[in-house]
Amino acid sequence: MRLRNVLAAALLPVVLSVGLWLVLPLGSEADSTPQGRAASLQQKIETTRGKIGRRKGTERVLSSDIQQYSSKIRRLQGSITTLQTREQRIQTDLDARRAELAQTQTDLRSERARLARLKVKLANGRRILAQRLRELYQADKPDLVTVILNSKGFADLLERGEFLGRIQDQDNQIITLVRNAKKDATSTAARLDKLERRQQQLTKIVLQRRDEVAQVKNQLIGTRVGYQSTKAGKQNALTKVRGERKSLEDHLDELQKESDKVQAQLQGTSGLPAGPIKGGSGRFIWPVNGPITAPFCEKRSWEACHPGMDIAVPTGTPIHAADGGTVRIAGWVGGYGNYTCIQHTASLSSCYGHQSVLKVSVGQHVSQGQIIGLSGSTGFSTGPHLHFEARINGAVTNPMNYL
Structure with missing residues (x-):
């Protein structure tokens, strides 16, 4: 009995390591795909923009x-x-x-x-x-x-x-x-x-x-x-x-050019249909098909908790309703730019920000998967993507709980 316990304790770390290796994706593999490269570049762009913003603030103070x-x-x-x-x-x-x-x-x-x-x-x-x-x-x-x-x-x-x-x-x-x-x-x-x-x-x-x-x-x-x-x-x-900011801006230009190339590659070679083809394990389907460049509640230089998740897609990508419901908001909302919110139940809603085009209006009933707009970079945005939110009684929550 003692021998079996000792063997079990010794083998447990090995089993966990193998299990994690099987479950988690390899970083090099993720980065080698166009989607992974796009996500990595978008993250670098966000970080660089944050540094530029901080330096601009320092410049104003000085x-x-x-x-x-x-x-x-x-x-x-x-x-x-x-x-x-x-x-x-x-x-x-x-x-x-x-x-x-x-x-x-x-x-x-x-x-x-x-x-x-x-x-x-x-x-x-x-x-x-x-x-x-x-x-x-x-x-x-x-x-x-x-x-x-x-x-x-x-x-x-x-x-x-x-x-x-x-x-x-x-x-x-x-x-x-x-x-x-x-x-x-x-x-x-x-x-x-x-x-x-x-x-x-x-x-x-x-x-x-x-x-x-x-x-x-x-x-x-x-x-x-x-x-x-x-x-x-x-x-x-x-x-x-100012010199540091100029260097960062030059670096940002290079990153943006590289990101544009990756997006062009994604548009030309991905072969994916416009809109979500990926179903989730929850009640929502994915509104667009792309890498997550900013998870829910990520800390940024200008906000303590990012109130949704950013999904990198080219401008003009069709956005599908994550679930059926009634459109409660459809218009320009501050930093969200063109913004749509759909109420699915008495408490649950989904929202979509930075759209280039809105294709629904307030009060309209939509079905799951219906195209409600096109992705873009309106409002306070650093590049083309979809800002996707899940809200319970109006308060944001992690969308991954419903995907």
């Missing part, structure tokens, strides 16, 4: 970013130009202040030289005044009576009086000179100090204004350089994405 950065750079450049103009005005003001300061400094040097001369003159006046005071202190000042009594005559009296007057005038001149020189020296020194402080203060204010403007301008220039660098990076990325 282009939008580049436009935004260009606008920011233009606004910054406007601010920088305004600051440069303001900086130039301040520099002109600063140059004028510096010229005024230089003139003031020249005037200061002249006034200082004059002040030095005044100080020398003041020192001389003080020395003369001090000498005169010593003389007056050492000799008694002659009074008028003494002068008259000691005069030898009227002429001598006049002469002595004039002499005394001259001495008095000289003394007054010396005192006035010393007083004025001191006052002038004090006033000049105060005025010069005030002028120098004022000019230095103005120059400092102008320098500070210029430095502040220059600092803001440099910050804006730095930001602009950063924006320009980011914009250049996005421009390079955009150029790269």
Whole structure:
């Protein structure tokens, strides 16, 4: 018993492998037929179109970013130009202040030289005044009576009086000179100090204004350089994405040409009658005879679940009703293009998209196998095929459950 169990466990993988090998079709055989090649090419075309779509989306985002950065750079450049103009005005003001300061400094040097001369003159006046005071202190000042009594005559009296007057005038001149020189020296020194402080203060204010403007301008220039660098990076990325898209589009053209050749081969050599010759194990018959290029609920770049199955057939292939029923929809429906839906039971319907020609109308009763239209590529389609759906109470379900 144990031996039989061991042998059964050992042989089970071999039996399963052989069974799967017998049941499943070989990939190389499927791809070697025109139908297999058409299905493979259609899958590659769908994949390439998805890549192209994603790159176009990236291009739009990058282009939008580049436009935004260009606008920011233009606004910054406007601010920088305004600051440069303001900086130039301040520099002109600063140059004028510096010229005024230089003139003031020249005037200061002249006034200082004059002040030095005044100080020398003041020192001389003080020395003369001090000498005169010593003389007056050492000799008694002659009074008028003494002068008259000691005069030898009227002429001598006049002469002595004039002499005394001259001495008095000289003394007054010396005192006035010393007083004025001191006052002038004090006033000049105060005025010069005030002028120098004022000019230095103005120059400092102008320098500070210029430095502040220059600092803001440099910050804006730095930001602009950063924006320009980011914009250049996005421009390079955009150029790269555009190149990739162009390559993909060229590749897509080659795939489409090859697919057209395969379709021509299918039309010329298949020998199949137009329409479904293939019955199913369920209640539906196949609406057209061709390879499935997209199964039900396949994920795509633009949709999470493809709501039907795509069957690759050339444009103009007759489409047969999968089952008998009443036509509920027959017309253009958005991305489906020319679209037909047939209600078979109270809950079950079948639908057919991307038709080139509709051959039934709403309310018409059709029988199973009746031609209801011709295949095409209307609506959102990447190539000629039939989009076939099964719906339960309006919700899509896997058509393979009924084929």
